[in-house]
Amino acid sequence: MPHEVTRSLPTTAALQAFESAAFHGSITRAARELHLTQGAISRQIQALEEHLGIELFRRERQRIHLSPAGQHYLQHVRAAFDRLEGAALELRTLRRGGGTLHLAILPTYGTRWLIPRFPSFAEQHPEVQVQFTTKLQAFDFATEDLDAAIHYGEGHWPGTRLERLMDEEVVVVCSAGYQKQQKLKTPGDLRGATLLQISTRPHAWDDWLAARQVAGVDGRRGPRFEHHTMVLQAAIAGLGVAVLPTFVADDELAAGRIVEAFAGTRGPSGKSYWLAVPERRAETAALQAFRAWLLGEHGRASA
Numbered sequence: 001m002p003h004e005v006t007r008s009l010p011t012t013a014a015l016q017a018f019e020s021a022a023f024h025g026s027i028t029r030a031a032r033e034l035h036l037t038q039g040a041i042s043r044q045i046q047a048l049e050e051h052l053g054i055e056l057f058r059r060e061r062q063r064i065h066l067s068p069a070g071q072h073y074l075q076h077v078r079a080a081f082d083r084l085e086g087a088a089l090e091l092r093t094l095r096r097g098g099g100t101l102h103l104a105i106l107p108t109y110g111t112r113w114l115i116p117r118f119p120s121f122a123e124q125h126p127e128v129q130v131q132f133t134t135k136l137q138a139f140d141f142a143t144e145d146l147d148a149a150i151h152y153g154e155g156h157w158p159g160t161r162l163e164r165l166m167d168e169e170v171v172v173v174c175s176a177g178y179q180k181q182q183k184l185k186t187p188g189d190l191r192g193a194t195l196l197q198i199s200t201r202p203h204a205w206d207d208w209l210a211a212r213q214v215a216g217v218d219g220r221r222g223p224r225f226e227h228h229t230m231v232l233q234a235a236i237a238g239l240g241v242a243v244l245p246t247f248v249a250d251d252e253l254a255a256g257r258i259v260e261a262f263a264g265t266r267g268p269s270g271k272s273y274w275l276a277v278p279e280r281r282a283e284t285a286a287l288q289a290f291r292a293w294l295l296g297e298h299g300r301a302s303a
Helices: 012-024 027-034 038-052 068-095 107-124 176-182 187-192 204-211 228-236 246-255 285-302
Strands: 057-060 063-066 099-105 128-134 148-153 160-174 195-198 241-245 267-278
Touching: 012 027, 012 038, 012 068, 027 038, 063 068, 099 107, 099 285, 107 128, 107 148, 107 228, 107 246, 107 285, 128 285, 148 160, 148 285, 160 176, 160 204, 160 246, 160 285, 195 204, 195 228, 204 241, 204 267, 228 241, 228 246, 241 246, 267 285
Parallel strands: 099 128, 099 148, 195 241
Antiparallel strands: 057 063, 148 267, 160 241, 160 267
């Protein structure tokens, strides 16, 4: 015989009454929102409190206030409603031939490259819902519910299929005022400059200096920042010199907010950006649509 599970759950009507009353702090307003009588709302809340065996509200004259237990329970009720609403949305998009794509992206790539171009994907594929997750640490497909990720580094990630999106090019930048103040003319002049660091790429300066055979400069010194965008703002503010991906720096260079510290020193970082898909995940219609669009956008950008 199949195993039967009996759950002791309150009714949805009782949970809706509780959530609405908690939001409004009023039985009357909850009744108005749910198109019920005040008596019906009060009975639903009373039934819920009896079911749980604890007081959820404290009554004071014409107002109600959540008890500590009620405040705790409300967080779980809202989270459960959010999950149910999300599941319903996924089913509707699947019925239309779409789906939901859970995508992990790097913060700077997302804000500076992907998001500005994303409206064209949304317009072409309204049936696909994309949920973005940003992380600075490495993504783990084994423990995280992800369909794909944007990966930075070398083309090696066991258990995934990788497709190269673009090779990274970097440029050294600073404010015009800082360049003049420090008299920066050649990379050797960096000996007396403040090197702005990004914590997730501790070797960025060392790699850049080694590629240009610059000796006598400590590439590890200088203040550290968490994001490329923070390093960029520090360079704009005249706090030092930064080595940045060109897709991060180019708009600010064009606007004159920063300058290239040294002419002719752009070059590849030796790393690339990749679309990573776990082998255990089937290529759904949503993923195939996003993959085709993303590769096409990178192809146009590099043409």
